[in-house]
Amino acid sequence: MSDMAAQSSAPAELPRAKTDWLPLLLVPALAVLALPFVGSPSTWVTLTVAGLAMGMMIFLMASGLTLVFGLMDIINFGHGVFISLGAYATLLVLGPLAGWATADSIGLNLALLGLCILVAMGVTALAGAVFERVIVRPVYGSHLKQILVTMGGLIVTEQLIHALWGASPIPIPLPQSLRGAFVLGDIVMERYRVVAVAIGLIVFIGMQLLLNRTRIGLLIRAGVENPEMVEALGYRIRRLFVSVFIAGSALAGLGGVMWAFYRQTLTAGMGMEVMVLVFIVIIIGGLGSVGGCFVGSILVALVANYVGFIEPKLALISNILVMALVLIWRPQGLFPVARR
Amino acid sequence: MTEPLLHLSGVHTHIGPYHILHGVDFAVPAGELTMLLGRNGAGKTTTLRTIMGLWQASSGRIRFDGSDITTRATPDIARAGIAYVPEAMGIFTDLTVRENIVLAARSGPVDKNRLDWILGLFPALKRFWNLPAGNLSGGQKQMLAIARAIAEPRRLLLIDEPTKGLAPVMVRSMIEAFKALKASGETILLVEQNFYAASALGDNVVVMDDGRIVHSGAMSDLVADKDLQQRLLGLSLDAHQ
Numbered sequence: 263m264s265d266m267a268a269q270s271s272a273p274a275e276l277p278r279a280k281t282d283w284l285p286l287l288l289v290p291a292l293a294v295l296a297l298p299f300v301g302s303p304s305t306w307v308t309l310t311v312a313g314l315a316m317g318m319m320i321f322l323m324a325s326g327l328t329l330v331f332g333l334m335d336i337i338n339f340g341h342g343v344f345i346s347l348g349a350y351a352t353l354l355v356l357g358p359l360a361g362w363a364t365a366d367s368i369g370l371n372l373a374l375l376g377l378c379i380l381v382a383m384g385v386t387a388l389a390g391a392v393f394e395r396v397i398v399r400p401v402y403g404s405h406l407k408q409i410l411v412t413m414g415g416l417i418v419t420e421q422l423i424h425a426l427w428g429a430s431p432i433p434i435p436l437p438q439s440l441r442g443a444f445v446l447g448d449i450v451m452e453r454y455r456v457v458a459v460a461i462g463l464i465v466f467i468g469m470q471l472l473l474n475r476t477r478i479g480l481l482i483r484a485g486v487e488n489p490e491m492v493e494a495l496g497y498r499i500r501r502l503f504v505s506v507f508i509a510g511s512a513l514a515g516l517g518g519v520m521w522a523f524y525r526q527t528l529t530a531g532m533g534m535e536v537m538v539l540v541f542i543v544i545i546i547g548g549l550g551s552v553g554g555c556f557v558g559s560i561l562v563a564l565v566a567n568y569v570g571f572i573e574p575k576l577a578l579i580s581n582i583l584v585m586a587l588v589l590i591w592r593p594q595g596l597f598p599v600a601r602r
Numbered sequence: 603m604t605e606p607l608l609h610l611s612g613v614h615t616h617i618g619p620y621h622i623l624h625g626v627d628f629a630v631p632a633g634e635l636t637m638l639l640g641r642n643g644a645g646k647t648t649t650l651r652t653i654m655g656l657w658q659a660s661s662g663r664i665r666f667d668g669s670d671i672t673t674r675a676t677p678d679i680a681r682a683g684i685a686y687v688p689e690a691m692g693i694f695t696d697l698t699v700r701e702n703i704v705l706a707a708r709s710g711p712v713d714k715n716r717l718d719w720i721l722g723l724f725p726a727l728k729r730f731w732n733l734p735a736g737n738l739s740g741g742q743k744q745m746l747a748i749a750r751a752i753a754e755p756r757r758l759l760l761i762d763e764p765t766k767g768l769a770p771v772m773v774r775s776m777i778e779a780f781k782a783l784k785a786s787g788e789t790i791l792l793v794e795q796n797f798y799a800a801s802a803l804g805d806n807v808v809v810m811d812d813g814r815i816v817h818s819g820a821m822s823d824l825v826a827d828k829d830l831q832q833r834l835l836g837l838s839l840d841a842h843q
Binding site: 477480483484486493 | 654656675676677680681686688692694695696697701704705706708750
């Protein structure tokens with residue numbers, strides 16, 4: 263980063279910003295609170311790992327949307343289509359490289375997953391560029407039009423997916439090494455979920471580094487708060503908008519791949535189906551906050567898992583309850599982003 | 603008078619159905635501090651925003667350093683060397699003081715000597731260097747806004763009401779900072795309602811009323827002429843001291 267001189271001129275004993283730990287403590291507090299209700303520690307670990315994995319997948323699907331909303335003030339109801347497109351893009355890799363999925367080689371299996379992710383991100387980035395130019399750009403500044411037009415874009419793209427790949431659900435195989443579970447005593451952790459946690463963490467850390475340690479990250483954070491001032495400093499915010507939209511679409515594509523392998527079935531509506539969850543976590547996290555989206559995703563997924571085990575009848579409303587409680591506590595979300 | 607760095611001729615600006623600027627003409631000479639005065643609603647902020655391209659002039663011409671910038675986009679105008687400090691300061695409150703300044707230095711690292719000079723002008727910023735700018739007081743935010751505008755050498759600074767709402771002690775600090783900026787050779791167009799501050803700083807003065815220029819000339823002439831002050835601004839310097 264180009265601020266070495268700025269760093270060196272400042273006295274070393276300067277106070278540093280205080281971290282807002284309270285929302286971060288919610289996750290361990292929830293986990294500890296759930297333990298006596300779950301009863302068995304091994305079941306609790308299994309549920310916690312499963313919840314973390316689910317949370318990471320939700321985060322991957324939602325992180326792009328929160329950035330797009332925060333920076334561009336765009337309500338993109340069509341975001342789900344990038345999740346579906348990303349999922350279907352796996353077929354472009356699984357078709358010619360089907361043997362890699364069944365090969366008894368962890369290297370080939372992980373390479374296949376990596377290739378699926380790369381291709382899906384490429385496809386959804388391209389689709390995002392087209393979607394922004396054709397559908398979103400004409401409705402900047404009008405939330406109602408954005409909702410209507412992006413919903414329309416979603417329906418059209420879902421129909422295109424039907425036209426290209428057919429309307430029937432398509433089963434996809436999980437690569438051989440990612441099937442099954444790690445068993446440690448009484449604790450069972452599905453391999454794929456552990457991989458999902460790892461990928462989610464890598465993406466989260468990467469996004470944090472990008473947003474907090476690079477000039478482009480500073481620009482995005484500044485643009486979320488005051489795009490006009492960013493322009494007055496000489497930066498072309500429109501290019502930044504488009505880049506973030508494309509990156510957000512690519513992240514949704516990555517989430518789509520992870521979600522697809524988790525479900526092991528592709529349907530054109532799979533993106534739309536998770537959008538309620540996606541909107542809940544970005545609202546809980548604070549619109550525009552990547553850290554908030556991360557914590558919100560984990561919180562929602564853990565609650566769903568614990569409640570689903572303890573009191574299955576309440577599982578359906580647990581997400582809404584979490585959102586209501588968080589918004590009563592912090593009406594702007596866990597990590598509110600300042601806006602102009 | 604030296605060759606003008608900025609020249610507005612016959613600038614009209616409409617905002618929606620409202621006609622705000624009615625043929626604004628004035629010049630800002632290089633290396634001098636020009637005060638833009640006028641009552642609330644006179645069109646001062648609109649003039650600065652029109653120069654920056656944040657609102658487009660509907661007719662007329664704005665020339666900067668010999669080039670026509672009337673229809674250029676805001677980032678291009680900023681890149682041409684004009685820095686803007688809006689009335690609301692435009693501080694990025696989620697970013698630290700350091701990050702605000704780093705972002706303003708478009709062409710690369712902030713020069714160490716320049717940064718030392720800036721922090722010498724506004725020593726309060728040192729104490730909050732790594733804290734979110736949202737923690738700063740109103741006066742400190744104003745200091746940061748100006749520090750950000752001068753993070754790199756610029757050809758022209760447009761500053762909108764920097765002393766508005768500040769405590770007298772802060773106004774005095776701000777006046778000293780502007781004197782130092784002036785002494786360093788910066789060209790400044792400063793919108794101000796505080797005539798005491800304006801008279802202490804301005805080389806030249808432009809007075810607006812109802813979207814029109816009603817007076818322009820040397821600040822010393824306006825300071826010396828109480829009748830003119832009364833007629834143009836409805837005040838006298840004595841009332842502001």
